[in-house]
Amino acid sequence: MTERARIDRYQPTEIEPRWQARWDELGLYHADLADSTRPKYYLLTMYPYPSGDLHIGHWYIKTPTDAIARYRRMHGYNVFFPIGFDGFGLPAENAAIKNNVPPAAWTMKNIENMRRQLRSMGATFQWDAEVVTCLPEFYRWNQWIFNQFLAAGLAYRAMAPVDWCPNDGTLAREQVEGADRHCWRCGALVEKRDLEQWFLRITNYADELLDFSGIDWPEPIRAQQTNWIGRSTGAEVVFRTAPDEHQAGGNDLVVFTTRPDTLFGATFMVLAPEHALVERLTAPGQKSVVAAYLHQARRQTEIERLSTDREKTGVPLGAHAINPVNGERIPIWIADYVLSGYGTGAIMAVPAHDERDFDFATRFGLPIRRVVAAADTTDDAPLDEAYVAHAKGERLVNSGQFSGLPAAEGLAQIIDWLAAEGTGKRAVNYRIRDWLISRQRYWGTPFPVVYCPIDGIVPVPDEDLPVLLPDNVDYAGSGVNPLSRDAAFLNVSCPSCDGPAQRESDTMDTFVDSSWYWFRYLAPHKDDGPIDSALVAQWTPVDQYTGGAEHAVMHLLYAREITKMMRDVGLVEQDEPFLRLFNQGQILGADGERMSKSRGNVQDPDELVQRHGADSVRLFLMFMGPWDQGGPWSPEGIGGVHRFLNRVWTLALDPQGREGGDPDAGKLPAAEDAAAAERSIRMAAHRTLRVVTDEYDGFRFNTMVAHLMELANSLFRYRGTEVAGGPAWDEAIRLLLLMLAPAAPHITDELWNRRRAATGQPESSIHAESWPSVDVQATATETREVPIQVNGKVRDRITVPVGIEPAELERLALARDRIREVLGGRTPERVIHAGGRLVNLVVREG
RNA sequence: GCCGAAGUGGCGGAAUGGCAGACGCGGCGGACUUAAAAUCCGCGGCCCGCAAGGGCGUCCGAGUUCGAAUCUCGGCUUCGGCACCA
Numbered sequence: 001m002t003e004r005a006r007i008d009r010y011q012p013t014e015i016e017p018r019w020q021a022r023w024d025e026l027g028l029y030h031a032d033l034a035d036s037t038r039p040k041y042y043l044l045t046m047y048p049y050p051s052g053d054l055h056i057g058h059w060y061i062k063t064p065t066d067a068i069a070r071y072r073r074m075h076g077y078n079v080f081f082p083i084g085f086d087g088f089g090l091p092a093e094n095a096a097i098k099n100n101v102p103p104a105a106w107t108m109k110n111i112e113n114m115r116r117q118l119r120s121m122g123a124t125f126q127w128d129a130e131v132v133t134c135l136p137e138f139y140r141w142n143q144w145i146f147n148q149f150l151a152a153g154l155a156y157r158a159m160a161p162v163d164w165c166p167n168d169g170t171l172a173r174e175q176v177e178g179a180d181r182h183c184w185r186c187g188a189l190v191e192k193r194d195l196e197q198w199f200l201r202i203t204n205y206a207d208e209l210l211d212f213s214g215i216d217w218p219e220p221i222r223a224q225q226t227n228w229i230g231r232s233t234g235a236e237v238v239f240r241t242a243p244d245e246h247q248a249g250g251n252d253l254v255v256f257t258t259r260p261d262t263l264f265g266a267t268f269m270v271l272a273p274e275h276a277l278v279e280r281l282t283a284p285g286q287k288s289v290v291a292a293y294l295h296q297a298r299r300q301t302e303i304e305r306l307s308t309d310r311e312k313t314g315v316p317l318g319a320h321a322i323n324p325v326n327g328e329r330i331p332i333w334i335a336d337y338v339l340s341g342y343g344t345g346a347i348m349a350v351p352a353h354d355e356r357d358f359d360f361a362t363r364f365g366l367p368i369r370r371v372v373a374a375a376d377t378t379d380d381a382p383l384d385e386a387y388v389a390h391a392k393g394e395r396l397v398n399s400g401q402f403s404g405l406p407a408a409e410g411l412a413q414i415i416d417w418l419a420a421e422g423t424g425k426r427a428v429n430y431r432i433r434d435w436l437i438s439r440q441r442y443w444g445t446p447f448p449v450v451y452c453p454i455d456g457i458v459p460v461p462d463e464d465l466p467v468l469l470p471d472n473v474d475y476a477g478s479g480v481n482p483l484s485r486d487a488a489f490l491n492v493s494c495p496s497c498d499g500p501a502q503r504e505s506d507t508m509d510t511f512v513d514s515s516w517y518w519f520r521y522l523a524p525h526k527d528d529g530p531i532d533s534a535l536v537a538q539w540t541p542v543d544q545y546t547g548g549a550e551h552a553v554m555h556l557l558y559a560r561e562i563t564k565m566m567r568d569v570g571l572v573e574q575d576e577p578f579l580r581l582f583n584q585g586q587i588l589g590a591d592g593e594r595m596s597k598s599r600g601n602v603q604d605p606d607e608l609v610q611r612h613g614a615d616s617v618r619l620f621l622m623f624m625g626p627w628d629q630g631g632p633w634s635p636e637g638i639g640g641v642h643r644f645l646n647r648v649w650t651l652a653l654d655p656q657g658r659e660g661g662d663p664d665a666g667k668l669p670a671a672e673d674a675a676a677a678e679r680s681i682r683m684a685a686h687r688t689l690r691v692v693t694d695e696y697d698g699f700r701f702n703t704m705v706a707h708l709m710e711l712a713n714s715l716f717r718y719r720g721t722e723v724a725g726g727p728a729w730d731e732a733i734r735l736l737l738l739m740l741a742p743a744a745p746h747i748t749d750e751l752w753n754r755r756r757a758a759t760g761q762p763e764s765s766i767h768a769e770s771w772p773s774v775d776v777q778a779t780a781t782e783t784r785e786v787p788i789q790v791n792g793k794v795r796d797r798i799t800v801p802v803g804i805e806p807a808e809l810e811r812l813a814l815a816r817d818r819i820r821e822v823l824g825g826r827t828p829e830r831v832i833h834a835g836g837r838l839v840n841l842v843v844r845e846g
Numbered sequence: 847g848c849c850g851a852a853g854u855g856g857c858g859g860a861a862u863g864g865c866a867g868a869c870g871c872g873g874c875g876g877a878c879u880u881a882a883a884a885u886c887c888g889c890g891g892c893c894c895g896c897a898a899g900g901g902c903g904u905c906c907g908a909g910u911u912c913g914a915a916u917c918u919c920g921g922c923u924u925c926g927g928c929a930c931c932a
Binding site: 177178179219220221222223224226227228230232234255256257258259270310312335336337338339341342343346347348349350354355356357359429430431549550552553623624625626628629631632634636637638639640641643644646650658659660661662663664665702703705706707708709710713716785786787789791792793794797829830831832834835837838840841842 | 847848849850851852857858859860861864865868869870871872876877878879885886887888912913914926927928929930931932
């Protein structure tokens with residue numbers, strides 16, 4: 001009978017479900033929301049969409065987050081760690097159309113399966129706080145909050161050119177991707193349509209959203225949001241149309257420019273094809289050309305658009321405008337490189353100092369006039385490309401009374417001059433557009449709005465909420481929103497005049513739900529309001545949020561916006577929802593490609609748990625690399641952490657055992673007696689505790705696991721020796737289990753309690769223990785090995801007492817045979833001691 | 847084009863001014879076994895050398911420093927985001 005057979009084998013599939021059930025019984029992970037005696041820690045991870053299956057990517061974000069929750073609890077925090085489901089969304093509707101299953105049934109069945117999967121990873125979610133957004137008890141409050149926004153003017157309905165996907169209907173600007181402008185969900189090319197839709201006024205908050213002070217968010221997210229908001233400063237300048245034979249002139253043509261200093265170089269104007277004045281300004285002789293161009297421009301948005309290297313197109317309107325600074329008459333063109341949605345939809349074109357205008361002017365033979373010159377350039381030096389630099393010593397030229405001024409100074413003076421003349425002013429412009437939240441879909445929150453022929457837009461009174469989604473709707477095998485032909489849903493009486501009226505049939509973008517769901521976790525079933533203000537005041541903002549970076553300008557921007565809107569209607573008091581944000585990386589398939597069913601590289605977590613156990617999967621995901629980095633899934637790598645857990649099992653249960661194969665098994669290291677060995681063990685354990693504590697705090701889980709492996713390896717060297725199983729050993733095992741507990745919760749609780757049982761103690765979960773503290777004495781050493789360098793190259797090393805005098809260290813170093821040989825009689829010009837960590841002898845080469 | 851992140855063994859990665867390659871995977875050698883698996887021990891940057899040892903080495907090129915993977919400047923490459931935003 002081998003030594004190994006004396007103890008049970010580590011069988012995760014046997015112990016894991018048992019401990020999961022036990023933790024539920026004990027209620028160990030239930031935050032007492034009313035308890036304010038302990039410091040609170042609101043830990044939030046992005047709730048999943050109930051697609052039906054968790055993939056390994058969900059585990060990659062959720063299991064380290066769970067380790068944070070457990071680690072914080074061990075430090076005495078009252079940790080609130082909820083989970084829920086982002087219930088509304090398109091896949092449910094697609095499944096409904098394809099398989100003729102109601103979206104609600106499909107969604108709830110998937111949620112059931114995902115709950116099981118989430119439990120199988122041993123995560124300590126607070127299930128009684130669960131929020132499912134497609135249930136009326138949640139979306140009712142979407143409607144209620146919408147009414148608040150409507151009353152405050154933060155929600156509005158407007159006719160506007162909107163992004164339209166042929167499959168999915170209207171989209172928010174954030175949901176249109178790429179230069180070719182395709183739909184983020186189905187990939188179809190998106191077109192513009194003029195529609196009346198609902199918007200939330202995110203543009204009100206543009207400046208505030210640019211301010212990240214007080215929150216600790218990753219730089220890439222801040223940069224993406226900042227770019228997306230796209231603040232630029234400059235001036236608005238009013239050009240006036242000049243009289244022509246076909247029109248009297250006198251219309252204001254307002255442009256936005258970031259370069260008012262180049263105003264004297266404006267040699268023509270360009271309007272977006274959709275600009276309101278196009279029709280009025282077009283000369284009779286140009287009508288057919290302009291009409292053809294407008295037609296083509298509209299078609300162009302439907303065909304592939306390759307933006308920057310596309311050749312510029314445009315046609316003149318046959319009308320002119322007056323440049324306010326010099327009274328010059330300049331032609332007005334239309335071109336699709338001017339966008340109707342940005343600025344005023346019209347520009348002053350300064351070909352000398354703008355690349356796009358330069359291209360356009362070159363192509364159509366329009367004049368190019370230099371108005372800025374670098375220090376070494378003459379006033380009229382010809383240009384073979386636009387001069388856009390901001391070099392030192394630049395001056396304005398050909399700019400009337402402003403000529404000769406430094407460019408920066410000229411800019412300020414021109415704005416002042418315009419302001420004095422009443423033809424311009426300083427202005428700020430943003431790229432961001434208001435958030436379009438109308439969706440022509442069934443499976444979402446119905447807008448609580450009724451259209452009455454007499455009273456117009458009438459909100460459904462709060463006491464009549466929720467406006468329920470009808471259960472049984474007929475898709476008739478198509479993607480057309482079934483609500484739009486559901487007479488029972490549509491036909492209502494007006495809440496105001498009681499006359500016949502119609503409900504809004506559009507539903508809200510599901511990002512509305514995810515913009516406040518974390519408030520609802522604190523009181524998921526509250527039925528007299530959306531949130532519990534006292535709990536919200538006590539528990540929010542969220543202390544730590546974890547999730548993917550793909551939501552940088554969608555969910556993560558909307559959540560900030562809605563929090564500010566809720567603040568402004570008096571629902572909450574905070575400015576920001578999430579104090580700290582962490583973006584984990586993405587797990588790729590073993591082939592390094594994005595995981596997808598069609599590639600066949602998807603890793604099923606259920607199967608991994610069956611084979612290796614949840615603890616191994618958790619630990620491997622933490623070990624494979626820095627958490628924010630992600631990377632390809634390694635089918636072999638997981639064996640390494642599984643072996644590590646096996647070794648921990650062996651160390652904890654069988655300290656005296658010996659494995660064949662090691663010639664030195666059972667013997668202490670040559671230089672150590674029993675007392676020295678015990679000191680070594682304690683030193684290893686407490687040094688590990690010091691660094692591992694730091695690594696948990698910094699979410700550096702990969703090195704945390706590596707250091708625990710190192711400790712286990714050290715302990716293995718003492719297995720079977722006289723000190724194994726002794727007090728130092730037991731302390732080290734105890735620390736090892738405590739340090740491993742947040743990451744590998746099942747095996748550690750099992751071993752913890754087997755060891756308790758062996759000494760006659762009653763069961764008590766390791767997860768109710770406190771995080772241990774470092775015994776600084778144990779980590780101290782009396783001697784240290786110091787490398788000796790000559791000219792920066794390590795040539796020897798010596799062991800010296802800690803705290804040795806530099807002069808003594810230097811003397812010892814110079815006395816070494818090896819060093820004398822390398823020095824070859826030379827005397828060091830300089831000696832660096834680096835605080836006793838190293839000696840560097842600097843000698844002249846030669 | 848603009849913004850952001852990153853380039854280190856066969857592979858994932860460690861070290862953020864002081865011994866490059868911790869820890870793990872894969873590989874090789876050994877112990878145990880009738881054998882295999884499992885387990886345990888050991889060896890693994892490249893080149894020269896039997897070895898001791900030496901030379902080279904963190905994308906490339908300069909620089910700062912006694913000392914640079916780490917800091918500075920210039921360049922290259924990869925990944926992510928934006929993309930005619932006036």
